[in-house]
Amino acid sequence: ALIERGEYDHFMLKEIHEQPESIARSIMPYVDQVAGTLDIGTVATASFTAADRAVAIACGTAYYAAFTAKYWFEQAARLSFETDIASEFRYRQPVLPQSGPALFVSQSGETADTLAALRYCRQNGTTAVAIVNVPESSIAREAGAVVPTHAGPEIGVASTKAFTAQLSVLAVMALAAARARGHLLPGDEVKAVKNLLALPRKVTEALESQEQIAEIAKTLTQANDVLFLGRGRYYPLALEGALKLKEVSYIHAEGYAAGELKHGPIALIEKDLPVVVVAPKDELFEKTISNVEEVRARGAKVILISDDAGIAMAGNRADHVIRLPDGDNFTLPILAAIPLQLLAYHVAVAKGTDVDQPRNLAKSVTVE
């Protein structure tokens, strides 16, 4: 079927705005709404129950979804969770979990390196669980279990709605694994499910910042470099925010763990360097805010992405503030993706780049 842009100037913008529906579609198959419980299927669930360790392999934006899941699986399910990019993993004869699964995250299900990594795991007897958006793809066909995302077809080369669909399914998976491993009280599962079910509405709310973000984007068009900082579960979001900006605006951007600032990137801070800080209020918030003070004291322009609680605590320490709706440790990282996508998009539009078909990039990398 022909997919059209409709009222939108670009597929990327259309896909950003589809996220309330694509996230809902990706969560609903795994939710029992009456009981308030989650179910990811017997094979996937069983693979986590007695797991010693799990690995998650992907490329590009899908890798950052997997990396976010590491924080969820370790904290909620108490499962050692290693992530790697497929092109590294596949060639180093990695040591596989003895009793745990290998997860493969891919929009297309056709990325050559991810598929090769999957074959390596299967040859070594590891249960391969695929989180894919294309159910008839090679990765889906060759995996031992498929837990699909339902983002719908994604046309923009820079991934947006597929990313949040992957995060949504991985959040569900981490919670299901937590329950299977005896680390999730029934009451907490019901609460987490409630927050997941509220997520589409919260995403709609996050999208309402678009005009404000378009204004902030204008301040970035002349930048040569942009730094993205985050800690803990927001560190992978900082990496994804930097990747998105690079891909569509061609501005050099780097994502860094805020705690590593002192070990290098602080040398780059000079007057007017834009620094995007992804930091909803959590147990690490004050540490991140002290990083904000450090870069600001050196003249950086800080764009803070946070929730009401964080914004209140940050006071006047940021130059721009982008507000996120409230959420929990699973939904806030997903919500944080929205302003990062909108920022990259609007910088690209302001610069006049080819947003949907950035130079040199391919939607699916099926050769090495």
Ligand code: G6P
């Ligand atoms: C390419 C695309 C990215 C994508 C990556 C992984 O680089 O441009 O948007 O994240 O491949 O693709 P996959 O289909 O495996 O998720």
